[in-house]
Amino acid sequence: MSDSKHFILGVFDDEDVLMHGIHDIRNLGVSIHEVFTPYPIHGLDENLGYKRSRLPIAAFLFGLTGCSLALTMMYSMNGFDWPMNVGGKPNASLPNFIPITFEGTVLFAAFGMVGTFFTASSLAPWSKPVIFDIRSTDDKFIVAIDLSKNKKSKEELSQILSSHGAVEVNEKEI
Numbered sequence: 332m333s334d335s336k337h338f339i340l341g342v343f344d345d346e347d348v349l350m351h352g353i354h355d356i357r358n359l360g361v362s363i364h365e366v367f368t369p370y371p372i373h374g375l376d377e378n379l380g381y382k383r384s385r386l387p388i389a390a391f392l393f394g395l396t397g398c399s400l401a402l403t404m405m406y407s408m409n410g411f412d413w414p415m416n417v418g419g420k421p422n423a424s425l426p427n428f429i430p431i432t433f434e435g436t437v438l439f440a441a442f443g444m445v446g447t448f449f450t451a452s453s454l455a456p457w458s459k460p461v462i463f464d465i466r467s468t469d470d471k472f473i474v475a476i477d478l479s480k481n482k483k484s485k486e487e488l489s490q491i492l493s494s495h496g497a498v499e500v501n502e503k504e505i
Contacts, residue, residue, distance in 0.1 A: 336479060340475055341497035342499040349368075363474060363476055397437070398432055401428070
């Protein structure tokens with residue numbers, strides 16, 4: 332048994348035609364696998380029905396972890412391990428810890444977001460990217476529809492894509 336998937340690809344020339352076509356195609360009950368564009372298009376994720384990303388929540392949690400670790404490290408080092416009397420100031424003074432706490436927060440949030448993004452997007456260095464149509468990096472907009480996730484036949488999906496502005500309809504097996 333093969334693990335390959337069959338896709339119908341609709342190639343669009345204009346982003347406005349693409350946006351209206353996606354809206355109309357989804358209203359017909361067709362499940363769109365993904366849309367590939369040469370540049371970001373404002374409102375495409377809402378048009379495809381994507382939920383808001385949870386990456387900011389992960390960034391906050393990583394930043395909170397970095398802040399907590401930085402404060403704990405400095406307080407334990409300056410307050411208990413190696414207390415030093417510098418100019419009569421307290422051993423563990425919070426205003427002295429602000430710069431390093433900020434840097435620890437930013438460092439943990441940045442590295443945590445990069446790791447989370449790569450993990451969620453399956454962008455590991457050893458993974459092989461799936462390219463549906465190389466023209467999506469130049470000037471074309473590609474709508475990929477998974478045949479196994481739609482009740483309509485291949486011919487019906489091709490007709491729907493063509494009638495909603497696709498200049499070319501192809502079939503691809505991955």
